[in-house]
Amino acid sequence: MTTDIIKPENLVYAKPALLNDTTMHYCPGCSHGVVHKLIAEVIADMGMEEKTVGVSPVGCAVFAYRYIDIDWQEAPHGRAPALAVGIKRLWPNRLVFTYQGDGDLACIGTAETLHALNRGDNITIIYVNNAIYGMTGGQMSATTLLEQPTATCPTGRTPELHGYPIDITNLAVQLEGTCFVSRQSVETVAAINKAKRAIRKAFEASMEGKGSSLVEIVSTCSSGWKMSPVAANKWMQENMFDHYKKGDLKDRTKE
Amino acid sequence: MKHEIIIAGFGGQGVLSMGKILAYSGLMEDKEVTWMPAYGPEQRGGTANVTVIVSDSRISSPVLSKYDVAIVLNQPSLDKFQPRVKPGGILIYDGNGIASPPTRTDIKVYRMDAMDKAAEMRNAKVFNMIVLGGLLKVCPVVSTEGLNMALFKTLPERYHNLIPLNMEAVEQGKQIIVEQ
Amino acid sequence: MAEREVRLMKGNEAIAHAAVRAGIDGYFGYPITPQSEVIETLAQLRPWETTGMVVLQAESEVASINMLYGGGGSGKRVMTSSSSPGVALMQEGISYMAGAEIPGLIVNVQRGGPGLGTIQPSQGDYFQSTRGGGNGDYNVIVLAPNSVQEMADFVDLGMNLAFKYRNPAMILSDGVIGQMMEKVVLPPMKPRRTEEEIIKECPWASTGHTKNREPNVITSLELRPELMEVKNKALQAKYEEIRNNEVRFETLHTDDAEYMFVAFGSAARVAEKAVELAREEGLRVGLFRPITLWPFPEKQLASLSKDKKGLLVVEMNAGQMVQDVRLAVDGSLPVAHFGRQGGIVPEPEEIVKALKEKLQ
Numbered sequence: 001m002t003t004d005i006i007k008p009e010n011l012v013y014a015k016p017a018l019l020n021d022t023t024m025h026y027c028p029g030c031s032h033g034v035v036h037k038l039i040a041e042v043i044a045d046m047g048m049e050e051k052t053v054g055v056s057p058v059g060c061a062v063f064a065y066r067y068i069d070i071d072w073q074e075a076p077h078g079r080a081p082a083l084a085v086g087i088k089r090l091w092p093n094r095l096v097f098t099y100q101g102d103g104d105l106a107c108i109g110t111a112e113t114l115h116a117l118n119r120g121d122n123i124t125i126i127y128v129n130n131a132i133y134g135m136t137g138g139q140m141s142a143t144t145l146l147e148q149p150t151a152t153c154p155t156g157r158t159p160e161l162h163g164y165p166i167d168i169t170n171l172a173v174q175l176e177g178t179c180f181v182s183r184q185s186v187e188t189v190a191a192i193n194k195a196k197r198a199i200r201k202a203f204e205a206s207m208e209g210k211g212s213s214l215v216e217i218v219s220t221c222s223s224g225w226k227m228s229p230v231a232a233n234k235w236m237q238e239n240m241f242d243h244y245k246k247g248d249l250k251d252r253t254k255e
Numbered sequence: 256m257k258h259e260i261i262i263a264g265f266g267g268q269g270v271l272s273m274g275k276i277l278a279y280s281g282l283m284e285d286k287e288v289t290w291m292p293a294y295g296p297e298q299r300g301g302t303a304n305v306t307v308i309v310s311d312s313r314i315s316s317p318v319l320s321k322y323d324v325a326i327v328l329n330q331p332s333l334d335k336f337q338p339r340v341k342p343g344g345i346l347i348y349d350g351n352g353i354a355s356p357p358t359r360t361d362i363k364v365y366r367m368d369a370m371d372k373a374a375e376m377r378n379a380k381v382f383n384m385i386v387l388g389g390l391l392k393v394c395p396v397v398s399t400e401g402l403n404m405a406l407f408k409t410l411p412e413r414y415h416n417l418i419p420l421n422m423e424a425v426e427q428g429k430q431i432i433v434e435q
Numbered sequence: 436m437a438e439r440e441v442r443l444m445k446g447n448e449a450i451a452h453a454a455v456r457a458g459i460d461g462y463f464g465y466p467i468t469p470q471s472e473v474i475e476t477l478a479q480l481r482p483w484e485t486t487g488m489v490v491l492q493a494e495s496e497v498a499s500i501n502m503l504y505g506g507g508g509s510g511k512r513v514m515t516s517s518s519s520p521g522v523a524l525m526q527e528g529i530s531y532m533a534g535a536e537i538p539g540l541i542v543n544v545q546r547g548g549p550g551l552g553t554i555q556p557s558q559g560d561y562f563q564s565t566r567g568g569g570n571g572d573y574n575v576i577v578l579a580p581n582s583v584q585e586m587a588d589f590v591d592l593g594m595n596l597a598f599k600y601r602n603p604a605m606i607l608s609d610g611v612i613g614q615m616m617e618k619v620v621l622p623p624m625k626p627r628r629t630e631e632e633i634i635k636e637c638p639w640a641s642t643g644h645t646k647n648r649e650p651n652v653i654t655s656l657e658l659r660p661e662l663m664e665v666k667n668k669a670l671q672a673k674y675e676e677i678r679n680n681e682v683r684f685e686t687l688h689t690d691d692a693e694y695m696f697v698a699f700g701s702a703a704r705v706a707e708k709a710v711e712l713a714r715e716e717g718l719r720v721g722l723f724r725p726i727t728l729w730p731f732p733e734k735q736l737a738s739l740s741k742d743k744k745g746l747l748v749v750e751m752n753a754g755q756m757v758q759d760v761r762l763a764v765d766g767s768l769p770v771a772h773f774g775r776q777g778g779i780v781p782e783p784e785e786i787v788k789a790l791k792e793k794l795q
Contacts, residue, residue: 051643053509065652071641073508074654076531079501082493086505086513087641089489090461091630094643112501115494278616282443290443290616294469294554316708317615318701320782 016040018049018069025063027134029229031219032061034186035099035128038196040068042203043095052095053087055080057104060134064099078109081116084123088206095207097124102143103133106168113168120177120211124202127169127214130221131240138224142166145243150224165243169216173250179211181250185218185241187233198248205253218244256311258396259319261336263304264328264349269383273326274305276387279405280397281309289317302331309396324394326386330354345394347432349386357435365393367432373424381424388428399425442619446586446612449619450516450542451476453590454488458625459540460511461489463502465521468554469610470544473516486627496521500528500541507532507539508653510633510640512594516542518610519560520551522568529603530569533670534655536639538597540590541575542606544613547778555778556610558702561755564607565729572667574674576604576681577728579699583617585726591622600677601639607728609751611701611780674730682735683726688714689739692721694794697736697760698749699725702781706749709786720790728756733763745769745794749786752776769794 018040026032043052049070056064058077065072075083080098088096105113105127116123132150133139140150140157143165147156157165172181180202184195195217202213218240220232227235260277264270274290281288291306306322308314324345327333333348334355340346342361350356351370369385376385391399402425406418444452450473454462464474474492482488493499499515506513517525522543532539543564547557567573576596578589589606597604634642644650657663688710689695698706703724713720723739723746725732740746745768748757757772764770771793775781 050645053641053643055505062656065650065654069644069650071644071651072653073505073641074535074652074656075504076501076527079497079504079528082498082501083505083508085491085498086461086463086502086507087509089491089502090506090511090513091509091642111494112498115498275616279443282441282618288443288616288618291611292614294610294614315711316705316783317617318611318705318780319708320784 016044018044019067020069022066024067026060027223029220029222029232030060031130031186031217032128034192035126035195035217035219036064036067038186038192038199039097039099039126042196042200043070045200046095046203048095048203048207051093052097053091055083055087055096055098057098057100059101059104061099061101061128062135078104078107079112080104080109081112081123081125085116085119085121088121088123092122095203097126097203097206099126100128101134102127102129102131102141106166107142110168114171114175117172117212117214118175118177120179122206122209123212124206125212125214126199127216128219129216129244130219130224131165132221132224134221134224138221138226145239148239167244169214169244169249172214177212178214178250179252180205180213180248182214182248183216183218183244183246185236185246187220187236201251201253210253216244218246257314258309258324258394259322260307260309260324260326260396261304261319261322261339262307262326263302263332263336266303268303268328269380270303270328271305273383273387274307276402276405276409277307277309277396279409280401283401283404283408284397286311286397287314289314291317302329304332324390326390328386333357347386347389347393363393364435365389365432366435367428369428369431372427372431376424376427378420381421384421384424385428385431388425389432391425392429392432439620442621443616444583444619445472445614445616446580446583446608447472447544447614448476449583449587449621450590450606451480452621453587454514455480455482455486456622456624457591457594458486458512458627459488459514459590459594460627461491461502461506461513462515463491463493463499463506463513464515465493465496465499465517467518467521469546469556469613470516470518470542472613473542488627496524497528500525503539503541504528504532504535504537507537508535508641510637510642512598512627514540514542514590514594516544518544518546519548519557522560523563526563526569529575530567530571530573531655532603533567533573533575534571535653536601537603537653538594538601539603540593540597540606541603542608545607545609547776553778554610556701556751556780557776557778558609558700558751558755559776560607561728561750561752564605565731565759573670574677574729576600576602576677577607578604578683579607579726579728580612581700581703581724583612583615583619586612587619587621591625596681600673602673602677607700609701611704678730681727682730682732684732684735685724685726686739687722687724689721689723691719693719693744694790695721695723695740695743695746696749696786696790697723697725697746697756699728699756702749702751705781705783706786708783709749712783713787713790716787718787718790725756731759731763733759736760736763737765737767740764740768743768745771747786747790747794748772749781750774751780
């Protein structure tokens with residue numbers, strides 16, 4: 001380990017203990033790796049390493065279980081919240097979260113997502129929204145922006161043909177069962193720190209039995225968007241944040 | 256002994272609960288019983304029927320096409336189940352609203368004006384107990400004591416004060432049933 | 436209250452009572468006729484106040500089965516119940532559970548199909564139940580009760596088999612058995628396992644990664660085909676073990692019989708009556724009743740058929756189990772089928788008539 005040659009007092013950064021050494025399959029510039037790291041850090045910070053069960057989706061993050069050293073279940077497409085409810089209702093003292101993309105959560109899994117949140121099940125949903133189907137090769141998702149080109153709307157999304165981008169997070173704000181709803185991003189250090197605080201707050205709220213929480217991470221997909229990582233971050237800032245406004249949209253954790 | 260019984264009438268006449276009380280009475284006497292409703296939208300106002308089998312030995316099919324006893328409480332039920340009574344079997348009908356009375360001569364046909372009697376007793380809810388009384392008179396599937404016990408067993412305690420009235424209805428039923 | 440008390444209740448109610456008594460940890464379900472009494476009875480029994488059993492009405496059958504996936508994947512005894520269209524919706528989840536080797540119990544109180552069909556009893560889901568039902572090569576252990584007593588008994592049995600083999604198990608019932616009332620002796624109370632017991636008995640379950648083991652990952656995914664084939668072969672070996680060990684069936688009057696009815700569930704009850712009627716006429720007929728539909732009692736049926744003149748398979752469908760019967764006896768004697776469809780329960784008399792017409 002390289003840290004062996006660094007004096008402990010000089011250590012400024014280390015890979016989180018819960019992130020294992022498996023090489024991630026994510027593309028260069030992808031947000032998933034950063035979000036994984038934040039989750040690994042928060043679980044360790046909370047001392048919940050041995051009491052956490054994650055639920056991975058179908059999509060790019062399907063292999064999340066290869067990277068974070070906790071127990072996992074891999075769900076059918078869109079059904080992660082139902083699995084999480086099954087686990088959490090039967091193991092109330094466990095930290096149970098789902099990790100889902102916009103295809104999984106905002107398209108095929110809207111019913112499971114909204115009903116889990118509405119029931120106030122004490123789970124956290126981490127929602128990585130990059131407005132495209134990454135794993136299957138860049139097709140349109142329900143959150144694809146208007147005019148954004150994808151493999152299934154090559155000249156850009158039009159409302160006449162495809163409807164409008166759906167904002168699940170805003171819907172979640174209105175549900176009585178949610179105690180904490182936040183939208184963040186991870187393209188800058190400042191944004192990463194805010195995202196980590198949101199994940200921590202969500203995890204803590206679920207362990208305190210305060211209800212459901214949803215943390216959306218607005219993300220890039222440089223492969224699907226066909227841009228360099230730098231250009232993708234710029235495009236996200238200039239286009240995505242306009243439609244998907246960041247911030248803590250609902251916080252009842254202090255009530 | 257085995258009695259294969261169909262009870263049929265309008266939803267709301269207490270057809271299913273009559274069958275239930277009969278089945279519970281059989282249970283009280285340690286007999287084998289099945290209670291099989293024709294379930295579904297019929298429960299909500301259409302015609303309802305239930306097959307009840309009370310037997311000293313193992314019961315095979317809970318669903319039948321021929322019956323030892325048919326209790327029919329409206330014209331459609333009479334028309335449907337009269338042909339399905341086994342030769343030598345029993346058909347009991349309530350005379351209220353019956354335009355075409357039973358015609359078979361190879362079975363025993365009994366009429367009881369239980370609807371009128373219930374009106375006379377000023378309690379429409381005892382109608383089905385009157386009918387059960389008639390059944391026990393002509394075909395003692397279970398004993399009156401078994402029936403009494405079944406009421407104690409199945410009714411919530413707050414309704415136990417109504418049991419004497421129900422047993423009175425059973426006695427009335429025994430008196431008004433007439434062979435045709 | 437005496438444990439051996441004889442009660443009178445519907446098959447659906449018996450399922451609910453038996454669930455509480457079998458130490459089930461969680462029931463997840465969605466209302467559908469003709470089985471809604473299961474969740475209604477559980478709601479009245481309020482087991483969360485006594486045994487701690489969770490009862491949750493989910494937003495759909497899709498959600499229900501995936502709650503089973505999550506709960507079963509974490510080592511808990513979980514069950515759901517539904518009727519045919521709802522169980523069709525669950526097939527994705529059942530396939531995933533089979534692939535990920537997750538125990539769980541699914542009760543199907545069948546009604547007539549296809550599609551929305553009817554709410555009356557049917558056995559039209561035999562293929563769906565015994566051939567896997569979802570995508571991929573897999574089997575579900577299928578128990579077919581023919582009485583309210585068996586509805587009660589098969590909850591614990593099904594759940595135990597599910598855990599023994601880490602495989603979904605199904606109780607394949609129908610509207611007759613679900614809606615009829617019959618005498619039943621409820622099984623004795625069995626406590627729910629403690630969390631420590633579950634962690635010990637289910638070292639594979641996702642209960643939280645403790646330092647004494649590798650992380651547990653519940654998944655059916657393996658992208659490398661050479662490894663996926665290994666995984667499939669392991670599943671097939673398990674199914675072979677189940678075929679060898681878990682076949683259950685019942686016979687009635689088969690010793691002196693010239694002909695046999697083969698029927699399961701409520702059709703077997705009607706066929707039993709048809710045996711009585713046939714014997715009153717001097718026809719020597721017996722009944723072979725598979726209790727496990729998968730694994731199908733093929734060897735036992737073949738062996739009992741050796742000295743018979745013919746088999747009449749009686750089903751409430753267009754002819755599904757008859758295929759397994761023909762495979763089992765492999766042309767050694769005539770096999771005919773008599774079925775009613777669309778929610779019609781066959782009449783005993785027409786079964787006897789069919790025997791005479793088709794086999795004599």
